[in-house]
Amino acid sequence: MRRVTAESNIIVSGLNFPGNARQLLASAEAGAIRLCVSPAILEEVAEVLQREKFGWSAAEAQEAIDWISQIADVVEPKQTVDVIKSDPDDNRILECALAACADYIISGDKHLLNVTTFYGTPILRAAEFIQLTQGQGD
Numbered sequence: 194m195r196r197v198t199a200e201s202n203i204i205v206s207g208l209n210f211p212g213n214a215r216q217l218l219a220s221a222e223a224g225a226i227r228l229c230v231s232p233a234i235l236e237e238v239a240e241v242l243q244r245e246k247f248g249w250s251a252a253e254a255q256e257a258i259d260w261i262s263q264i265a266d267v268v269e270p271k272q273t274v275d276v277i278k279s280d281p282d283d284n285r286i287l288e289c290a291l292a293a294c295a296d297y298i299i300s301g302d303k304h305l306l307n308v309t310t311f312y313g314t315p316i317l318r319a320a321e322f323i324q325l326t327q328g329q330g331d
Contacts, residue, residue, distance in 0.1 A: 195326065196227045196266075198290040200283070200300040201237040203319055204230070208238075208257055209247055213319035217299060221264045226326075228265035229293030233285040235261060268292040276311065280304045287311050297322055 199207075199217060207214035221228035235258050242249040242257060249257070270288035277283040283304045290298045291312060298316040300306055305316050317325070 194225075194227050195296045196229055196293055197221075197297045197299055197322070198229045198286060198293055198295040199234075199319075200286045200298070200302055200305060201234050201241060202301055203299050204234070204238050204261060205241045205247070206301070206319075208242065213323055216323055217319050218261075218264070228261075229268055229289060229295055230261060230265045231268055231270055231285065231289035231292065233270075234289055235267070237282070237285075266293060276308060277304045290314055 197217070203214045203217065206212065207218040217226075218228070220226045238261065239254040239258050241247065242254040243251060268289060270292040272288060272291060274284050274287050274291070275281070276287055280302075283302060286298060286300065286305060289295075295314055298305065298311065298314055299319050299322050300316055301318060306318065308316055310316060
């Protein structure tokens with residue numbers, strides 16, 4: 194089964210809007226992929242959901258985090274990396290992928306997408322991942 198690390202904005206998009214990011218979360222919920230997240234990713238998701246743009250209450254955000262934690266593997270990164278200098282927070286995604294031995298990193302973030310691969314792990318947009326894996330079994 195494919196192990197996938199999704200950056201926080203992919204998860205936030207999947208929780209708020211129809212589309213590829215939601216399809217990714219649905220695949221994780223259905224057990225078609227193993228979504229891998231870290232406490233740092235979950236923390237950022239909760240914080241972003243509560244911003245004015247999305248307007249989730251703290252309780253609603255916690256409910257979403259609890260759900261993600263149920264459908265995903267929560268991994269504790271042991272290594273820190275300093276690959277993305279222009280946005281150091283993006284390194285938390287790479288650390289999670291490394292700890293999870295992820296097969297793919299899913300992102301819409303230009304800093305991450307510009308890296309293209311990390312330790313052999315491709316960094317793709319959600320649409321690219323879905324197109325790549327559509328119709329493929331494990």
